[in-house]
Amino acid sequence: MAEHEQAREHVRVAVIGSGFGGLGAAVRLRREGITDFVVLERADGVGGTWRDNSYPGCACDVPSHLYSFSFAPNPDWPRTFSGQPHIRAYLERVADTFGLRPHLRFGAEVERMAWDPGRLRWELTTARGELTADVVVSATGPLSDPRTPDIPGLDTFPGKVFHSARWDHDHDLTGERVAMIGTGASAIQIVPSLQPRVSRLTLFQRTPAWVMPRMDRAIGGAERALHRALPVTARVRRGLLWGIRELQVQAFTKHPGQLGFVERIARRNMASAIKDPALRAKLTPDYRIGCKRILLSNDYYPALARPNVDVVASGLAEVRGSTLVAADGTEAEADAIVFGTGFHVTDMPIADRVVGADGRTLAETWKGGMRALRGAAAAGFPNWMTIIGPNTGLGNSSMILMIESQLNYMADYLRQLDVLGGRAALDPRPEAVRAWNDRVQQRMERTVWNTGGCTSWYLDPSGRNTTIWPGTTAEFRRETRRVDLAEYAVLRPAPAAVAPGAGESVEVGA
Numbered sequence: 200m201a202e203h204e205q206a207r208e209h210v211r212v213a214v215i216g217s218g219f220g221g222l223g224a225a226v227r228l229r230r231e232g233i234t235d236f237v238v239l240e241r242a243d244g245v246g247g248t249w250r251d252n253s254y255p256g257c258a259c260d261v262p263s264h265l266y267s268f269s270f271a272p273n274p275d276w277p278r279t280f281s282g283q284p285h286i287r288a289y290l291e292r293v294a295d296t297f298g299l300r301p302h303l304r305f306g307a308e309v310e311r312m313a314w315d316p317g318r319l320r321w322e323l324t325t326a327r328g329e330l331t332a333d334v335v336v337s338a339t340g341p342l343s344d345p346r347t348p349d350i351p352g353l354d355t356f357p358g359k360v361f362h363s364a365r366w367d368h369d370h371d372l373t374g375e376r377v378a379m380i381g382t383g384a385s386a387i388q389i390v391p392s393l394q395p396r397v398s399r400l401t402l403f404q405r406t407p408a409w410v411m412p413r414m415d416r417a418i419g420g421a422e423r424a425l426h427r428a429l430p431v432t433a434r435v436r437r438g439l440l441w442g443i444r445e446l447q448v449q450a451f452t453k454h455p456g457q458l459g460f461v462e463r464i465a466r467r468n469m470a471s472a473i474k475d476p477a478l479r480a481k482l483t484p485d486y487r488i489g490c491k492r493i494l495l496s497n498d499y500y501p502a503l504a505r506p507n508v509d510v511v512a513s514g515l516a517e518v519r520g521s522t523l524v525a526a527d528g529t530e531a532e533a534d535a536i537v538f539g540t541g542f543h544v545t546d547m548p549i550a551d552r553v554v555g556a557d558g559r560t561l562a563e564t565w566k567g568g569m570r571a572l573r574g575a576a577a578a579g580f581p582n583w584m585t586i587i588g589p590n591t592g593l594g595n596s597s598m599i600l601m602i603e604s605q606l607n608y609m610a611d612y613l614r615q616l617d618v619l620g621g622r623a624a625l626d627p628r629p630e631a632v633r634a635w636n637d638r639v640q641q642r643m644e645r646t647v648w649n650t651g652g653c654t655s656w657y658l659d660p661s662g663r664n665t666t667i668w669p670g671t672t673a674e675f676r677r678e679t680r681r682v683d684l685a686e687y688a689v690l691r692p693a694p695a696a697v698a699p700g701a702g703e704s705v706e707v708g709a
Contacts, residue, residue, distance in 0.1 A: 212236035212613070213323055213332035215309050215549070218247015220338030220586035220602050222290060223268060226297045227606040230270075231613065238299065239325055241308030245294050246287045248342045254366040254385060255392035257283035260413075260495045264433060265440040265597040271296065272433050274426030280415040280495075313554035314581060319624045319692055321582065333624075334616075336609060337553070338586040341544040341666070348380075348540055352518035359535040363389060364542070374398050376532055378523050380515050381539035382408050384494055389539060390508075391498035399507050401523070401531040405514035406653070407481065409465045409488040413495035441672070444596040448671045451489055451594055455647035462488040472500035481512040490651025492594060544666060545569060545659040555579040556626070569665040570636040572627040572686060573679050575608055581624040581690055582616075584609055590639050591675070592657070592666045594648065600672040608679040615682050624690040631686035642669040 211233060214224045217240040228236050244250055259266050263276035266286070271293050277285060294300060307327040312335060315322055321332045345362040353360065358375075361367045363385040376399040379386055386402070387410065394400050426433040450457040465488055473479045482503070484491075503510055513527035523531045547569075550562035556579050564579060571577045574591035575584045586609075591601050616623055643649050643664050648657050657666040668675055 208328075208330040209320075210235050210237050210330065210332050212334045212336060213321065213330065214238045214336045214338060216240065216247060216338040216340060216343070217242075217245040217290075217294075217303060218249065218338065218340050218343075219268075219290070219599060220340055220605075221245075221247065221336075222293050222299060223599075223602050223606050224336050224338055224586060224609060225299045225302055226268075226270065226293065227610055228613075229297060229299075231610050233613065236302055237330070238303050239307040239309055239323075240303060240305050241326070243305050244291075245303065246290050247340055248364075249283055249286045249290060251343070251364050252366075252385070253283055253368070254363045254389050256388035257385070258388060259283075259286060260384060261597045262440050263418075264437045265444075266599055268293065268599060269437070269603060272426075272430065272437070274430070274433055275423050276418055278415055278417055280413065309549070309552060311552050311554065314556050314583070316556050316690075317693065319581070319622050319690060334582045334584070334613065336584050336586065337549060339547065339549045340587055341547060341592070342542045344543045344548045345538075346541050346543050347538050348515075350515055350518055352520075353536075355520055356518050356533075356536060357521055358533060361537065363537060363539040370535070372397055372535055375534040377401070378403060378515070378531060378533040378536045379539060380536065381541070382406065383539055383541055384492060386539035387494050387496045387499040389537065391496070391502040393537075394502040394505055394508055397507070399509070401509045401511060401533065402503065403511050403513065403515045403523070403525060404481070406491070407484045407512075408491060408494045409462070409484055410468060410494045410496050410499055411461070411465050412468050413497050415497070441596070441600070445671050445673060447595050451648070452642070452646045452669050455487055455489065455645075455650060458487060458489050458647060461493075465493075469500055473504055475504070478503065478510060481510050484653075486653035487647055487651035489594065489647040490653035491655040491657075541656050544656050553580065553583065555583075556581060568659050568661060568663045570632055572632045572635050573608060574668070574675075575605055575679070576612075576625075576627040576632075576687075578627045578629040578632045581626040584612065589665050590636075590643075591668055593672070594657075594667055596672055601668065601675060604672070604676040604679045607676070608682065611680070611682045615684060619689060622692050625682075625684075625687040626690055627687055639669060640664075643667070 212228060214221050214236060217238050221238055222245060225238050242250060259281055262279055263281040267273050273289055304327060307325040310324045312321050312323045321335045323330050345364045347362055359370050373396045375397055377393055377397045378401045379390055380403045382404045469482060473482060511525045511529045513525035513529060515523055516526040517524040521532055523533050550565060551560055553561040569589035571588045574588040586602055586605050646669050648664055648667050657664050659665050
């Protein structure tokens with residue numbers, strides 16, 4: 200046992216994931232003077248969702264200059280809305296620029312992590328071996344594990360089947376009959392990319408989406424040169440993009456009726472491309488715009504109007520060999536099926552692998568719905584933090600803003616541990632988590648996401664919105680600027696007289 204303990208590596212901080220959240224955490228740790236950390240990544244490269252999602256047409260629906268770190272501006276974005284290859288290349292540059300490569304461990308999927316209350320540390324088992332850490336920062340992200348519905352008979356389908364986030368680039372869909380399942384953000388980018396080269400494209404639409412014009416354009420060389428020569432111009436651009444979106448928040452969170460004007464723009468966008476009244480009726484949502492994420496596209500509707508595209512206004516219910524059957528009985532033949540059916544968001548798989556102080560997993564603790572103090576810390580899981588945790592998502596702006604706010608909280612969390620001195624851990628008080636969550640849910644009641652009349656991936660199975668932040672990004676930054684020790688119990692190693700495995704709790708702020 201002693202030899203095993205001696206051989207096992209120990210780090211101060213273990214970061215899980217190397218997408219925007221994980222790389223951002225790594226950069227912030229280095230800027231705080233902390234170099235004793237590792238970034239555990241299950242894949243063979245950085246990028247997170249921007250590595251995994253490489254489907255045709257994949258691009259971001261947030262402007263490039265806002266969808267990047269404030270501490271790592273990129274004056275050379277080629278378009279106002281960048282594509283997947285450029286975003287992934289940006290993250291590779293971040294890893295190089297900030298010297299993160301020595302900290303990266305690829306092929307190191309975390310299989311289990313358990314809190315040791317006696318030693319006040321986390322024990323992690325990965326695909327590359329075991330290690331221990333004083334603090335764990337989970338940055339696996341909500342868009343990392345694809346969700347494929349359990350369709351009866353799918354195993355009888357003789358053709359190719361894959362999810363949009365696991366695109367099979369070795370399979371050529373040219374000339375095939377392709378079924379696209381879903382109408383979310385990925386699907387509206389995939390459909391226009393596939394339509395010109397497949398013989399027939401059948402879109403199975405369970406719920407139509409509101410689609411706004413995408414104000415995308417190439418950023419010219421002179422414009423990029425200006426941003427390189429005068430960085431302040433890029434900062435002003437970013438500030439304007441941020442400010443416009445902050446002003447929009449009131450309509451989403453307090454006055455959904457104000458979104459009627461936006462709805463009219465979306466209807467005109469559809470009418471300009473869809474002339475067939477029957478098809479237009481299929482594509483018109485029956486819920487308030489903004490209830491589900493508003494999508495951006497200039498070529499989705501034109502693609503649906505092409506003669507080789509069929510829209511089935513019903514979800515896929517059954518597969519009978521190469522015949523796909525919708526819930527309304529409509530049948531279609533297909534050679535390949537592409538699922539654009541989203542991700543495990545309110546039931547993140549990583550939660551099954553995190554074992555807290557009482558021996559329960561995070562998934563068990565969150566069985567009644569995800570909840571975390573300031574979107575970062577869960578009661579019963581000391582010295583564990585998550586980036587993009589419960590109720591930190593956005594419906595109209597850049598998640599990078601929320602990530603940077605959570606990095607501020609993480610940095611102060613580590614400073615507080617240093618101030619406490621010695622071996623210590625912070626465990627969120629259940630009453631603090633409950634108070635924070637109650638306040639968030641109370642504010643959520645009047646938002647468009649709860650009142651707009653739709654069912655979305657923002658809601659968990661019980662109908663609670665555990666995904667979205669019901670306020671501005673500036674407000675969230677204020678709420679996460681500092682760690683309030685009164686919201687935590689401070690844990691110290693148990694005295695020798697106390698039974699092994701026990702720990703002491705110290706009252707703070709009482």
